[in-house]
Amino acid sequence: MLRTSDISQYDQKKREYEAILLLEDKDIxxxxxxxxxxxxxxxxxxxxxxxxxxxxxxxxIPSLDGLL
Incomplete structure (x- = not known):
């Protein structure tokens, strides 16, 4: 999947991508x-x-509220 955003969102999107990288080796x-x-x-x-x-x-996640 390709996600694109305006360049003004660079820092935020880089942080999102880096967060995904940190979770990559987890069993998720x-x-x-x-x-x-x-x-x-x-x-x-x-x-x-x-x-x-x-x-x-x-x-x-919001739909799980009553289940937790």
């Missing part, structure tokens, strides 16, 4: 990081992660 079912960089003549930041089937954690 999640997308794996593949590449991070700048494109579009320096106007866009991107990161590439592999695709896995499942639910987005931001959407799934």
């Amino acid at each position: 079912l999640m997308s794996r990081p593949l590449q991070f960089g700048v494109c579009n003549a320096g106007q866009t930041v991107y990161f590439l992660i592999d695709w896995i089937d499942g639910e987005d954690a931001q959407e799934a």
